[in-house]
Amino acid sequence: MSYLNPTPSIIDLGINIDHVATLRNARGTTYPDPLRAALEAEEAGADAITLHLREDRRHIKDADVEIIRPRLLTRMNLEAAVTSEMIDFACKIKPQDVCLVPERREEITTEGGLDVVKYFVQVQAAVKQLQEQGIRVSLFIDPEADQIQAAAEMGAPVIELHTGRYAEAHIEAEQRSELERIKCAVQEGVTRGLKVNAGHGLHYTNTQAIAAIPDITELNIGHAIVAHAVFVGWKNAVSEMKALMVQARQAHLAK
Ligand SMILES: CC(=O)[C@@H](O)[C@H](O)COP(=O)(O)O
Numbered sequence: 001m002s003y004l005n006p007t008p009s010i011i012d013l014g015i016n017i018d019h020v021a022t023l024r025n026a027r028g029t030t031y032p033d034p035l036r037a038a039l040e041a042e043e044a045g046a047d048a049i050t051l052h053l054r055e056d057r058r059h060i061k062d063a064d065v066e067i068i069r070p071r072l073l074t075r076m077n078l079e080a081a082v083t084s085e086m087i088d089f090a091c092k093i094k095p096q097d098v099c100l101v102p103e104r105r106e107e108i109t110t111e112g113g114l115d116v117v118k119y120f121v122q123v124q125a126a127v128k129q130l131q132e133q134g135i136r137v138s139l140f141i142d143p144e145a146d147q148i149q150a151a152a153e154m155g156a157p158v159i160e161l162h163t164g165r166y167a168e169a170h171i172e173a174e175q176r177s178e179l180e181r182i183k184c185a186v187q188e189g190v191t192r193g194l195k196v197n198a199g200h201g202l203h204y205t206n207t208q209a210i211a212a213i214p215d216i217t218e219l220n221i222g223h224a225i226v227a228h229a230v231f232v233g234w235k236n237a238v239s240e241m242k243a244l245m246v247q248a249r250q251a252h253l254a255k
């Protein structure tokens with residue numbers, strides 16, 4: 001829900017604008033402008049703007065975060081690694097949401113969830129520091145019961161389930177089993193009183209089944225929308241994704 005979309009959404013869409021910046025950085029130009037992408041995404045129905053400030057600054061830069069933060073009419077969901085540099089930066093910027101993610105410099109994309117069981121102490125300290133600044137913290141984790149339990153125990157109010165394995169499953173049986181894993185994780189999160197989001201690798205033909213899961217509050221989607229925008233335009237790509245999510249949820253609720 002936002003000033004632009006005042007009716008509560010049946011399911012929220014956070015638009016990840018990282019790869020608008022990837023395209024800009026490929027030529028060192030000032031276009032396409034991530035700020036413009038964020039504002040037009042809001043006009044097209046986005047409920048939040050997600051952006052990942054990576055340690056290597058391969059797409060989003062510090063200045064993007066600083067410029068975009070005060071201009072949003074919805075909310076900013078800043079993805080950040082659990083490092084003192086990133087947590088201090090987030091505390092300075094004060095986005096409405098920070099999603100703590102794992103990061104490996106050599107990876108092409110975020111390969112799995114943050115291991116909040118293994119790094120319990122470090123993640124809990126970051127959650128506390130961010131919460132002291134009034135920032136809502138989300139943990140980007142694999143859809144596993146022990147990860148969800150640790151997230152709840154350390155006091156994070158939100159989790160985002162990594163849907164990468166589901167999105168990459170090419171065999172139908174494997175995709176079905178990944179979907180079941182996500183459904184169980186959603187239930188586990190809700191039972192523990194958490195707001196449950198999901199995302200990673202979702203596109204125009206695999207998002208429906210995830211959006212239909214009734215207790216998922218928000219999906220964060222980026223790469224597929226930037227790619228689709230090449231053919232249909234940015235605002236159409238955003239509104240098409242939002243519409244298919246809403247339709248999938250409504251169809252499930254009408255059953
Ligand atoms: C954490 C996450 O899933 C997204 O932020 C994603 O990582 C963005 O794109 P890249 O992984 O390609 O940087």
Ligand SMILES: NCC(=O)COP(=O)(O)O
Nearest residue numbers: 016199200201221222223
């Ligand atoms: N947290 C997931 C996200 O923001 C979007 O990931 P993707 O759609 O670019 O794979």
